[in-house]
Amino acid sequence: MAKRFSLSVILFSLLAVYVAAEALSGDDALIRQVVDDVGEIRLGADHHFSLFKNKFGKSYASQEEHDYRFEVFKANLRRARRHQRLDPSANHGVTRFSDLTPAEFRRTFLGLRSRLRLPSDANKAPILPTEDLPEDFDWRDRGAVTPVKNQGSCGSCWSFSTTGALEGANFLATGELVSLSEQQLVDCDHECDPEEAGSCDSGCNGGLMNSAFEYTLKAGGLMKEKDYPYTGTDRSTCKFDKKKIAASVANFSVVSLDEEQIAANLVKNGPLAVAINAVFMQTYVGGVSCPYICSKRLDHGVLLVGYGASAYAPSRLKNKPYWIIKNSWGENWGEKGFYKICRGRNVCGVDSMVSTVAAVHTNH
Helix, strand or coil: CHHHHHHHHHHHHHHHHHHHHHHHCCCCCEHHHHECCCCCECCCHHHHHHHHHHHHCCCCCCHHHHHHHHHHHHHHHHHHHHHHHHCCCEEEECCCCCCCCHHHHHHHHCCECCCCCCCCCCCECCCCCCCCCCCCEEHHHHCCCCCCCECCCCECHHHHHHHHHHHHHHHHHHCCCCCECHHHHHHHCCCECCCCCCCECCCCECECHHHHHHHHHHHCCEEECCCCCCCCCCCCCCCCCHHHEEEEEEEEEECCCCHHHHHHHHHHHCCEEEEECCHHHHCEEEEEECCCCCCCCCCEEEEEEEEEEEEEECCCCEEEEEEEEECCECCCCCECCEEEEECCCCHHHCCCCEEEEEEECCCC
């Protein structure tokens, strides 16, 4: 029995190593290529830094800045290796954020106001039947999701989560997929949390999706992206033109923490605005992220567009159900701009703050 058990362990280990090697092959300068088995950077780290700079168009103002970013880059490779150990069913490595410290990354590319919370009197979505939910579901296949956008160096993720949900709801209400204006929210939405003085939607300094839905309801709606294009800054005055409203909010509500209810609301009501902890997203390259340990402190607003019944998780030799997340960091991040995170135990807080919105048809 002991021999059989040992053989099983050996086979398990070999298979895991093989699948991991397959997953990490390719030309994306993943950590296996730049970090050795004891976590030290190989001699070619400067070469990989050159590849990184070329791939992502990076340049630095001085040699001092260049040298500093190289040290940060090497630290992030070691960090990616730690993430790979904690999250073996995903691939972690070099991304366009690999020359940023974790603090810089949080400050520049996230933007969910952690001080903001859902008001206690928020509308709660009705409980929906869950018996006949499809095994797999993806709104991208049904025409309700616009192409991946890029928030740039502005903490406006909350506005992209908001527009994504309303774009989907408007598609369900009108049959038309219209890209809506995040810049309108960045410039014009200063909706505040009634229960916490001073906590307001603040452009590139963060906001909350439910506050943005409240603003949109009061303003009458959002303009099209092409009529109010995104600039990635919050230094402009509000240019909202009520005559050019393209989509309006009928109502919005908070979805239960129950994952079956989240799935049921997704299928019935369209893509959902969700919050997440993004710590593993700085080094994420692909696969299903299912870290053993992840904070549930919410710091990033994203869009839930679908789910899958199973994805192969080599480290655990079993299939894992997952959520499909649309992010706002452009198509050269993650899986062409999308993120997969496992379902089942509120990983990284993904089930903690979920909102659904309904749209009304507008004649404008």
